[in-house]
Amino acid sequence: MSEQAAYRPGELEAEAQAADNRSRWMLALPAVVIITLAAAGPLMVMVVYSFLTPGDYGNVVWKFSLEGWMNTLVQRDIFDDTLIWADAHLSIFWRSFSLSLITTVLTLIFGVPTAWFIATQPPGKREFWLFLITVPFWTNLLVRTIAIQELLRSEGVINLVLLKLGIIDAPIQMMFTNFAIGFGMTYVYLPLMVLPVYAAVDKLDFRLVEAAHDLYAGRWTAFRRVILPLIKPGIIAGSILVFIPSLGAYVTPRVLGGGKNLMFGNLIELQFGQGRNWPLGAALSLMLMAAVMIALMWYVRVTSREQSDG
Amino acid sequence: MRHVLAAASALALMAGGAYAKELNIYNWGNYTNPKLIEKFEAETGIKVTITDYDSNDTALAKVKAGGHGFDIVVPTHTYVPIWISEGLLAETRPDQMENFKNMDAKWVDVDWDPGRHYTVPWQWGTTGVVVNTKYYSGDINTSAIFLDPPEELRGKINVVPEMGDVMVMAIMYAGGEPCTDDKEVLKKVHETLLNAKQHWLGMDYGNLEKFAKEDLWAGVNWNGSTFRMRLQNEAIAYGYPKEGYPLWMDSVAVLKDAKNMDEAKAFQNFVMDPENAALISEFARYANGISGSEAFMPEDMMTAPEIVIPEELKAAGKFNGTCAPETQALYTRIWTDLQK
Structure with a gap:
């Protein structure tokens, strides 16, 4: 390694750069982890839940359904069952x-x-x-x-x-x-x-x-x-x-x-x-x-x- | 400075250690008499922590999510079967506890917990109408107060956003039974509610002082809460709608995953003692289900028109059951439509 470095000083610089990058990433890591856990995690849960069937008393049943998404825009009329906005x-x-x-x-x-x-x-x-x-x-x-x-x-x-x-x-x-x-x-x-x-x-x-x-x-x-x-x-x-x-x-x-x-x-x-x-x-x-x-x-x-x- | 801090934290640790036993109660807000808790702590040496919730659904969702750390919850009767069927409650057998003998016989074989294998009465009451008689002197024993409001009260009405209670009142006003899925009745309910809403000012909880200060003149409210309003403003009266009004009971239950099972059971037994039950009522102003508690209650509880239901209106009060999920879904739709 050192032999090579002696011949190609540019590589040494790149090496230092990479190390610097790594340490910056390490510094940012806690924030990245928190953001991933606190934002992306729940978001994924929401995405998954939106495609499931409602449980009888809250929560969800693990059965695929597009009803949730459909109901955001169209619903069956309460009284005559026709589809309405x-x-x-x-x-x-x-x-x-x-x-x-x-x-x-x-x-x-x-x-x-x-x-x-x-x-x-x-x-x-x-x-x-x-x-x-x-x-x-x-x-x-x-x-x-x-x-x-x-x-x-x-x-x-x-x-x-x-x-x-x-x-x-x-x-x-x-x-x-x-x-x-x-x-x-x-x-x-x-x-x-x-x-x-x-x-x-x-x-x-x-x-x-x-x-x-x-x-x-x-x-x-x-x-x-x-x-x-x-x-x-x-x-x-x-x-x-x-x-x-x-x-x-x-x-x-x-x-x-x-x-x-x-x-x-x-x-x-x-x-x-x-x-x-x-x-x-x-x-x-x-x-x-x-x-x-x-x-x-x-x-x-x-x-x-x-x-x-x- | 550091020494002071160290000393302070050491003291705090010691203070924490003084209570070997703990109990975490999850109950409705503004509902638990601090004196009751002080008495329980003094008698048992158990340190009590109370956390508030504002609706049955909040409590149910939070406990189902797990990791809550609560030992005791106080659900309304319509929710007790849900809590039991979802496997969230411990079968603590209050019917075999020492103080069970004090429970009023009429509260033992209830639909939501026959024989009382899980729950102990906390308080029971009615949902009715509240009217400031300074502004309206007509008949107040009717749901027309908020569903077809008299001229004088329009624009000053508040309806508590409690879907279950309000739907039941509107359904009985339309001539139906609680938990009905009869489309004809529901159509009428839908129309009545949507028409009535233009005369409402708000749909909000916690209006004690808004009624006392006369920002609001009428609305749907619970009896004990109305009692507390009247103590601040004498013109406030409580009406029992003759078309029908809901009765309810909140009961003390122990969670299956309670960490302090023995302490929780001790609390269930504790609230069945007449003197302690009286403390519960003294604070929140609702009746409890314990015989003999009257002797320990403030004088004004015995005669309060919010507590003593007039004989001729007794039959109109109904305990509604737990509605089927499909029916509940219909109600939610009407409810959403009402607030769109």
Whole structure:
């Protein structure tokens, strides 16, 4: 070996490279193992379960069946046995999907100015503002959601103040409405938008903005043509971070929306719980994953194309 | 600092070691009187840990998955046959235990556990309607409160998302029997529920303080929970639907793979003592199945309208059986449709 190495020093280098690679792999190994076990393992279980027959009292029977997958989209009518679209599943999916879109847009509207404000503070003060953004994460999600209830309820803070000021003369029904869900979701997911956008604005070279103004760009043009393309990676990251968990969100809509209308997450839970149809539940959750993947691929493609066009 | 930590962990270890015996109870949330547990620990020296669940299905799924570490579970009567047939319960023979003599005779030969070979009564109650009488003064002994709501209550109604109870009430309102698979009846149920839903505000659990603070004015609820609401707001009343309403009983069972079998059996025997059974009721405000426990209960339990069923409405209360899986599947479809 050493003899060879003496003749071909390139090989020695390659050897060192390989060793280096190996040690890097070794360092990454724990993470890889955890991801494989925690993500791929259960996923495989779900795939297998989605092709089995539901057990009488939950669980699955080891008998192949396409019923679970078929029932995500079409079902036999309860009363006359004809095949019909599973409109309940589709409308519940649409509800979750549109809620996620609205949440993403709202967090963008509130998050981008917030991130901009923080990033343009003097360096010493930024930490303080960032610290404030993370404060909600210190408390459990359920506790925060229930705290929002105290604000929104008929005898809650908002209604009491409005009544005292004489702006309204009867409490406004805010709890258990779509407004309450939107309010709660925006609050819960706002930090996930602010942080990546902040990181992008922080790196923004403000001389470029000045240059745009020097070249007679108005404030809007400078924002659209210079700032937006530069902070776009942050906005993309923030949107993904908000959109995906919103799709599966289930505590906030349930507690603030009153649980009258199912979210997709609740629909899946129903199949694994009271519905006792695990294959359908598994198929529905895989369908949700597929929808997320398609939406993501589309989003990344559209936004990156715009970027190269711009 | 390190010394302090070391001392603290040593203390913690010692404290842990003080209890040689342990018992892990898996029960509904907000359902177990801490005083009952303190008494059991003091009398037996067994350290008790309680874990909460929020539905029978959650409990069943978790225990079936294995590795749970629980010794005791408290399923509702409709689920007891499932637990038994799935081979999850130990046949502990409560009927041969010392305190069995205290069990009210009417709870011994029950459909879900004839002769009580597996389970011991924890609490029993009814599912009915709750109404804030400040806002509605008409007849409240009817499921029309939530299935065909009076004008005054519309938009302020909450229905607990308990498929079994709500379906049974809607089926009996439509003139059917619990667990029916009669398509005509179910069609009517489907229509009634979908029509009624536009008048509901929510479908949620744990609404004690929302009723007390009058965010909600009416709905489907359990009797003991309504009792606790009334203690916070006097205008709240409980109705027994004359069209029919479900009776239920939750029972203490021991899991087959319990690690602390003797401790679990001791607990089953313990809750059949009248004084201890009274503690259970004092907290969650439901009746128990133990004779003589009345003597130890708070005065207001004897006369509470949520506990004492009016004579003329007694017959309307029914214990529903465990529905066939195919029927259950139909109900799930209607239930999903209701919430789409």
